[in-house]
Amino acid sequence: MNKIAVYPGSFDPITNGHLDIILRTSNIFDKVIVAVLENPDKKSHLFTAEERVNLIKKVTSNIPNIEVESFEGLLVNYVKKKNSSVIIRGLRAISDFEYEFQMTLMNRNLNPDIETFFMMTKTDYSYLSSSVIKQVAHFGGGIKGLVPDAIIDDIYNKIKESN
Known part of the structure; x- marks a missing residue:
């Protein structure tokens, strides 16, 4: 049996x-689908959904069982469409848990056949967020060791473009 997990996020x-x-x-x-949320209402993204998909593909190309694509709409519908019943959510700190727990309960209400697995990030990364990365890079700070080396230039170049 092929076990497919969906790891959604922005x-x-x-x-x-x-x-x-x-x-x-x-x-x-067996397979992990990294699902990039495409939210047309959210204007604060630095990268478009297509650019985010491409950045993730760039840094995961050496992992054979990873698939990357964007999606819109309800996560539970996307998960079912992908023949999965597992959502992966990363937790950094206790502060993440309340929001994630609420989302899990809503997803379970929408589709009780879908399970959410929580994974704690390594301690080294517990303070990282995409927002912090963007802020540090925006002010010229170093982001080496915080993001994959292969996309550091992409981030700085995109910030220059957006200014």
């Missing part, structure tokens, strides 16, 4: 914390 941009969850999940499931 990934704007992907961080080493996200990559940690992707790598560890890929060792547990």
Whole structure:
């Protein structure tokens, strides 16, 4: 039986914390779909959904059981469409748990056949968020070790473009 997990998020941009969850999940499931949320109402994204998909593909190309694509709409509908029944969510700190727990209960209400698995990020990455990365990069701070090396230039270039 093929076990497929869906790891959803905005990934704007992907961080080493996200990559940690992707790598560890890929060792547990036969296939992991990294699902980039495409929210047309949200205007605060640095990268478009297509750019985020491409950045993730760039840093996961060496992991054979990873698929990356964007999606719109309800996560539970997307998960079912992908023949999965597992959602992966990363937790950094206790503060993440309340929101994630609420979302899990709503998803379970919408589709009780879908389970959510929580993965704690490594301690090294517990303070990382895409928002912090963007802010540090915007002010010229170093982001090496916080995001995959392969996308550092992409982040700085995109910030220059957007200014």
